[in-house]
Amino acid sequence: MSSIYDNIEQPILPELQHYLKQAYRADFCVGYFNLRGWRQIDDGIEQFEGGEGQACRLLVGMYRLPQEELRQALAIGVEPERMDQGQALRLQTLMAKEFRQQLTYGAQAVSNLPS
Numbered sequence: 001m002s003s004i005y006d007n008i009e010q011p012i013l014p015e016l017q018h019y020l021k022q023a024y025r026a027d028f029c030v031g032y033f034n035l036r037g038w039r040q041i042d043d044g045i046e047q048f049e050g051g052e053g054q055a056c057r058l059l060v061g062m063y064r065l066p067q068e069e070l071r072q073a074l075a076i077g078v079e080p081e082r083m084d085q086g087q088a089l090r091l092q093t094l095m096a097k098e099f100r101q102q103l104t105y106g107a108q109a110v111s112n113l114p115s
Helices: 012-022 035-040 042-046 066-074 085-105
Strands: 026-030 056-060
Touching (some): 035 085
16 A cells, blocks of 8 residues: 655554554655664564565665755756766765664764765
């Protein structure tokens, strides 16, 4: 079942915990992800057998600081840059580092990812 939760009028956690009890797989697409919240649903995910069609997939959007978005929006004559495989690998490494910091220190890490 596909649903969109804004976490304001409809909190996601109780619904998510309910659905995970019955699920054998999960696909998530989120704009922001903080590993500290994972412990609230990890027992539901751990029950998945793993492998094709029986795992959890998580797609995380890239967060840009507001000043970066403004700087890019106001740039004159600058075409958006295409991303090559090297840049993608560097961004993946930076995201992994940020997630590792979240787990280590338990506090939200400020993203230093380039736009």
